[in-house]
Amino acid sequence: xxxxxxxxxxxxxxxxxxxxxxxxxxxxxxxxxxxxxxxxxxxxxxxxxxxxxxxxxxxxxxxxxxxxxxxxxxxxxxxxxxxxxxxxxxxxxxxxxxxx
Numbered sequence: 897x898x899x900x901x902x903x904x905x906x907x908x909x910x911x912x913x914x915x916x917x918x919x920x921x922x923x924x925x926x927x928x929x930x931x932x933x934x935x936x937x938x939x940x941x942x943x944x945x946x947x948x949x950x951x952x953x954x955x956x957x958x959x960x961x962x963x964x965x966x967x968x969x970x971x972x973x974x975x976x977x978x979x980x981x982x983x984x985x986x987x988x989x990x991x992x993x994x995x996x
Contacts, residue, residue, distance in 0.1 A: 920978060923976040932962070933963075933966045939962075
C-alpha cells in the first residue's frame with residue numbers, strides 16, 4: 897500500500913501530460929432529433945397492439961413523427977461541424993468512416 901501511495905504522490909508532482917486543448921462543438925440539434933426519433937419509434941413498437949390498437953391514429957402519428965425526426969437527424973448531421981455519427985462511405989469491400 898505504501899508503494900501505491902508513493903507512486904500516486906510522484907505522479908502528482910512529476911507527471912505533466914503534453915496535450916493540446918481542443919474546443920469541441922456539441923451537436924445539440926442532432927442529439928435532440930435522435931432522442932425524439934428513438935423515443936417515438938420505441939413508443940410505437942411498445943404500445944402498438946398492447947396499449948393502443950394498431951388502427952389507432954395516435955399510434956400512427958407517433959410513428960410518422962419519429963420518421964420525420966429521423967429525416968431531421970440525417971439533415972442536421974450533414975450540416976454539423978462535429979456530427980454524432982460520422983459520415984460513412986460505403987463503396988468498396990468494407991465501409992470506411994471519416995470525419996471529413
